[in-house]
Amino acid sequence: MKSSLEPIFFQNTMNKKTKLKxxxxxxxIRFDNGSAANWxxxxxxxxxDAIMKDTGVNISANTLKRIFGKITVxxxxxxxxxxxxxxAKYGRNIVLETPIQSENVYLKRYSSKAIVLIIGLFVMSLCMIYYVKKYKKITGIIRLSNIEGQLPQTTxxxxxxxxxxxxxxxxxxDKSLLQSVNPTLKKIAHTYLFPGVFEVKLRxxxxxxxxxxxxxESNKWIGLGFHNQQDVPxxxxxxxxxxxxxxxxxxIPNQQLFTLGLDTLKPLYVRLCNYxxxxxxxxxxxxxxxxxxKVKPNGVYCNSTQFQITGLESKIRFKFTNHGxxxxxxxxxxxxxxxGSKMNLSAFAIDLSNWTTIKMVNKNKHLELFVNGKSIYQGKYQQPLGEIKGVFLEFAENGFVKSCSLKSLDEKILFLF
Known part of the structure; x- marks a missing residue:
């Protein structure tokens, strides 16, 4: 009995932990906030909050930190x-068929020596699986074949x-749900509802x-109003x-945003863009x-405005906040x-309630950034942006824009609002 139970138990344990991983x-990936190790x-x-909104299930921040390894368990x-x-539902709409249970119920059936031996074999098996997966090269191709329409655009x-x-x-x-594919699939399509340059990954x-x-492409200036980045798709x-x-x-007045379905009492974003x-x-x-x-009437809060220059290969994005x-x-x-959580970026804290002019000069990947005529940043980068495809200016809450332009150094207009 003992020998027949052991392989089944550890195979199930490994499968459950792999599914949870x-x-x-x-x-x-869906939350799209970088590596969870840095959260x-x-x-x-x-x-x-995102899980609660998507699934109706409230999982506390501390519970999530335990699951993601930020709190020792x-x-x-x-x-x-x-x-x-x-x-599972938030990540990819999968519900596990078998509940994941504590191992203690099963481990109590075995003697301490048997447990040590089995755990040793289990760890060796995991190491072998990890080594094979790490060094086994998996190749595939995803290739754009056609597009239909423009905003919305089916690709x-x-x-x-x-x-x-x-x-x-x-x-x-575009922060939409990951699409599961089976190995026999030859084609796939997706509809994009807002403009931008999107990196599509087979993974x-x-x-x-x-x-x-x-x-x-939008081929014109458009505005977007939304509550958070995950909502945009x-x-x-x-x-x-x-x-x-x-x-x-x-x-765009808040009343107009409210009329069209956005709750202006909640945090929201307004973006001006052209691609x-x-x-x-x-x-x-x-x-x-x-x-x-736009200034809130009262309360202590952090506000922000950011702009982005988007190339086909890379991007430049700078964000400004109010003081503090x-x-x-x-x-x-x-x-x-x-x-800003790892270095001093206090130069990007400005009075956003007053009219502010931002100017960025790029000379062969050497950047200089000015705020109301004062230089606050100089730096250089290595990877070219590629063909320039778009620009946006985005407000946390709401804002006003007098002008927005992107020009070559010889004054050729690329985008002008």
């Missing part, structure tokens, strides 16, 4: 089945999938096998952007914009990441 990875408590609170710790099913891909026991997924790059739960890029308010009023400003093929492939340009944030909130600044300069 896959679920965790899928949740991390702070506030990130786990936001993650908890016993070796036999396992989350409740309802918690695992909620994570078609050809697939050549590997013969592997690993689960395969397509990540369409397992642990690594990317192949990728391609998709441009969804499914629920956002989109409108043609233009200047109004005697001061010729862009602004189109420019044919311009040089890392030599000037970006300039004048804006201000530079901890929240997260900037991307092509292959580089500037994180």
């Amino acid at each position: 896959d679920i965790i990875v899928c949740c991390e 702070k408590h506030s990130d786990f609170c936001s993650f908890s 016993d070796n036999d710790y396992q989350p409740q089945q309802a918690t695992i099913e909620a994570l 078609f891909f050809d697939l050549i999938l590997p013969n592997t026991q690993d689960s395969l997924f397509v990540d369409f790059g 397992t739960a642990e690594k990317t096998i192949a990728n391609t890029k998709v441009l969804v 499914n629920r956002h308010y989109e409108f043609t952007a233009f200047k109004t009023g005697k001061d010729s400003l862009f602004h 189109a093929s420019t044919g311009y492939k040089s890392d030599n340009f000037v970006f300039e914009t004048t804006f201000k944030n 909130c530079s901890y929240r600044v997260l900037n991307f300069v092509s292959e580089q990441t500037l994180d």
Whole structure:
């Protein structure tokens, strides 16, 4: 009896832990906030809110930190089945067929010597599996084959999938749910509801096998209103952007956002953007914009505005916050990441309630950034942006825009609002 139970038990244990690991990875990918190893408590609170909104199940931030290894737990710790099913639904709409149970019930049946021997064999098996998976090269192809429509745009891909026991997924790059694919699938399609440059990945739960890029064009300035980044693929308010009023400003009133379905009492974002093929492939340009944030009537809060220049191969994004909130600044300069939680980015904390002019000059990958004529950042990067495809200016809450432009160094207009 003993010898027949042992393989079954440890095979089940390994399968359950592998499934939970896959679920965790899928949740991390969908939440799209970088590696969970770098998440702070506030990130786990936001993650908890996202799960609650998507599944109706409330998982506390501390429980999530235990599951993701941020809080030390016993070796036999396992989350409740309802918690695992909620994570599975959020990550990729999979419900485990077999509840994950504590190992203690089974381990008590074996003597201590047998347990040591079996655990040793189990660890050796895991090491062998890890080694094979790590060094076994899995190849595949995902290739853009056709597009239909423009905003919304349905995009078609050809697939050549590997013969592997690993689960395969397509990540369409727009924060929508991962699409599970089986090895016999030859084609797949996806509809994009907002403009941008999206990296589409063919992947397992642990690594990317192949990728391609998709441009969804607007060919005009449009506005987007949404509650958080994870909502954008499914629920956002989109409108043609233009200047109004005697001061010729862009602004979308909260009342209009509320009328169209956005709860303006909750945190929201408003984005002004334009994506189109420019044919311009040089890392030599000037970006300039004048804006201000809409001020909340009272309370202590962190507000922000960020802009992004998007190339086919990479991007430049700078974020500005009100004073005291530079901890929240997260900037991307092509292959580089500037994180306000790990370095002093207090120069990016400014008075957002007043009109502010931002100017960024890029000369052959050497950047200089000015705020109201004062230089606050200088740096350089290595990876070219590729062909310039778009630009956006985004407000936490709401804001006003006087102007926004991207020009080559010889004054050729790439984007102008």
